[in-house]
Amino acid sequence: MAAKAPQTPKTPNRKYSSSVTSRPRRFSKAGEPTEDNELSSKIHRQFRDAHRGHRAHAGLDPSRASTGVVWCTERAYEHGFLDEPDKWANLGQGAPEVDDDIEGSFQRPQTIDISINSREYGPTAGIKSLRAAVANLYNAHHRQGKESKYTYENVCIVPGGRAGLIRIAAVLGNSYLGFFIPDYTAYNEMLSLFKNFAAIPSPLSEEDGYHIHPTKISEEIARGTTVILTSNPRNPTGHVVANPELAEIQDICRDRATLVMDEFYGGYNYTSDCDGTVVSAAENVHDVNEDDVLIIDGLTKRFRLPGWRIAWIVGPKEFIKAIGSCGSYLDGGANVPFQEAAVSMLEPDKVLKEMKALQAHFMEKRDYVIGRLRKMGFHLPEENVPQSTFYLWLDLSSLPTGLNDGLNFFQKCLEEKVIVVPGIFFDLNPSKRRDLFDSPCHHFVRFSYGPKMEVLEMGLDGIERVVKKARRDSDLRRSYHSVLYDRE
Numbered sequence: 001m002a003a004k005a006p007q008t009p010k011t012p013n014r015k016y017s018s019s020v021t022s023r024p025r026r027f028s029k030a031g032e033p034t035e036d037n038e039l040s041s042k043i044h045r046q047f048r049d050a051h052r053g054h055r056a057h058a059g060l061d062p063s064r065a066s067t068g069v070v071w072c073t074e075r076a077y078e079h080g081f082l083d084e085p086d087k088w089a090n091l092g093q094g095a096p097e098v099d100d101d102i103e104g105s106f107q108r109p110q111t112i113d114i115s116i117n118s119r120e121y122g123p124t125a126g127i128k129s130l131r132a133a134v135a136n137l138y139n140a141h142h143r144q145g146k147e148s149k150y151t152y153e154n155v156c157i158v159p160g161g162r163a164g165l166i167r168i169a170a171v172l173g174n175s176y177l178g179f180f181i182p183d184y185t186a187y188n189e190m191l192s193l194f195k196n197f198a199a200i201p202s203p204l205s206e207e208d209g210y211h212i213h214p215t216k217i218s219e220e221i222a223r224g225t226t227v228i229l230t231s232n233p234r235n236p237t238g239h240v241v242a243n244p245e246l247a248e249i250q251d252i253c254r255d256r257a258t259l260v261m262d263e264f265y266g267g268y269n270y271t272s273d274c275d276g277t278v279v280s281a282a283e284n285v286h287d288v289n290e291d292d293v294l295i296i297d298g299l300t301k302r303f304r305l306p307g308w309r310i311a312w313i314v315g316p317k318e319f320i321k322a323i324g325s326c327g328s329y330l331d332g333g334a335n336v337p338f339q340e341a342a343v344s345m346l347e348p349d350k351v352l353k354e355m356k357a358l359q360a361h362f363m364e365k366r367d368y369v370i371g372r373l374r375k376m377g378f379h380l381p382e383e384n385v386p387q388s389t390f391y392l393w394l395d396l397s398s399l400p401t402g403l404n405d406g407l408n409f410f411q412k413c414l415e416e417k418v419i420v421v422p423g424i425f426f427d428l429n430p431s432k433r434r435d436l437f438d439s440p441c442h443h444f445v446r447f448s449y450g451p452k453m454e455v456l457e458m459g460l461d462g463i464e465r466v467v468k469k470a471r472r473d474s475d476l477r478r479s480y481h482s483v484l485y486d487r488e
């Protein structure tokens with residue numbers, strides 16, 4: 001028998017030959033003092049310029065950056081906003097004043113205890129004591145005498161309203177989600193991030209103040225929409241859908257659609273003599289675990305703590321369980337020390353007193369602003385005076401040409417150190433329109449009376465100067481024309 005040849009150990013079948021790595025690779029460096037790089041080649045430069053995706057940072061989609069708000073801020077920076085912010089009236093940002101000088105309002109903490117416990121990761125649904133405090137608040141304010149009550153299992157704490165909305169979006173099933181125009185600008189960008197549902201915008205009619213009628217909801221459901229998202233009270237119009245219409249909408253949706261009610265402005269309610277009543281869909285829920293109503297609110301607006309980033313979602317247990325869990329891959333949960341500090345703020349009697357103070361103070365500011373704008377000649381009919389939020393959806397159509405659209409008005413206000421938000425940013429994809437003048441939000445701006453009275457006064461003085469100048473110029477133009485005409 002022939003002796004077997006000794007076996008040589010098999011070399012592993014290598015997919016990438018090592019010789020490849022030793023081959024010199026050519027990454028040309030732009031700007032290198034050599035003639036042999038892409039800068040020297042016309043066709044390479046052409047390829048670069050042909051498409052955004054061919055440029056450096058090809059992995060970045062700049063259109064994902066929120067355009068409207070960023071654009072407004074950049075224009076304000078160009079006019080010196082960053083250099084002297086105190087000389088400016090920022091009536092653009094949707095933030096309430098945060099000082100402790102509103103009569104009847106409780107003092108916000110200046111320091112907070114940070115327990116050893118709160119150094120640990122917190123539960124992504126929030127700490128139990130705050131979840132229970134939110135449930136207790138909703139039961140006390142909205143569910144007196146009702147059999148079905150919220151418990152901590154119906155509440156998820158989230159790091160701010162936007163994080164909450166994203167969490168809700170992350171757990172939705174394959175569905176059509178209906179939302180309305182105009183509404184909170186972030187909805188559009190936020191909803192387009194998700195592939196699990198199709199977001200369908202539905203324009204509201206200007207003639208009746210962009211009101212969401214129950215018939216509109218029926219139409220949405222008839223076309224197969226199974227999730228409806230709206231702010232109520234509404235950003236940017238300041239209007240509110242209250243009972244009995246709100247209850248009717250909830251009846252239409254029951255067992256048919258999930259209703260996501262963004263109630264961030266629910267406390268800014270001027271329909272009930274500033275008695276502290278908060279508008280909430282929680283009032284009309286039959287069974288807290290069966291009715292698919294998700295309510296989102298937080299400390300941001302009605303507790304005037306936008307920097308704390310503490311918000312909550314209230315809804316059926318099953319939904320809340322999913323929304324709590326998805327925090328583990330989305331945002332990691334709200335910070336624990338501020339959750340602990342929030343618990344005592346939500347005591348129902350304290351909140352009622354706070355809401356009374358808030359409503360009286362903000363209604364006074366609303367009336368002041370409306371009074372001054374009317375004197376300047378703005379069209380603000382009594383039936384359209386907003387009953388909620390701290391926004392005015394200001395119609396510019398009575399102003400002279402050149403000032404009677406949102407972008408031009410915004411531009412002229414910047415020259416007087418005043419910031420407002422052009423209405424088209426509340427429209428969907430305004431830049432995709434063939435003509436921006438066709439937008440239904442073209443002749444509006446959103447005016448926020450969130451800031452302190454001194455700031456409002458300064459802002460309105462600036463707007464008055466803008467309006468007076470435009471009227472003077474327009475009168476001059478008219479008399480010049482009539483002189484010309486008379487001569488002919």
Ligand SMILES: Cc1ncc(COP(=O)(O)O)c(C=O)c1O
Nearest residue numbers: 094160161162184231235264300
């Ligand atoms: C209707 C509405 N929902 C939610 C939010 C977001 O709140 P937060 O600042 O807590 O993310 C805002 C903020 O402007 C808003 O207007």
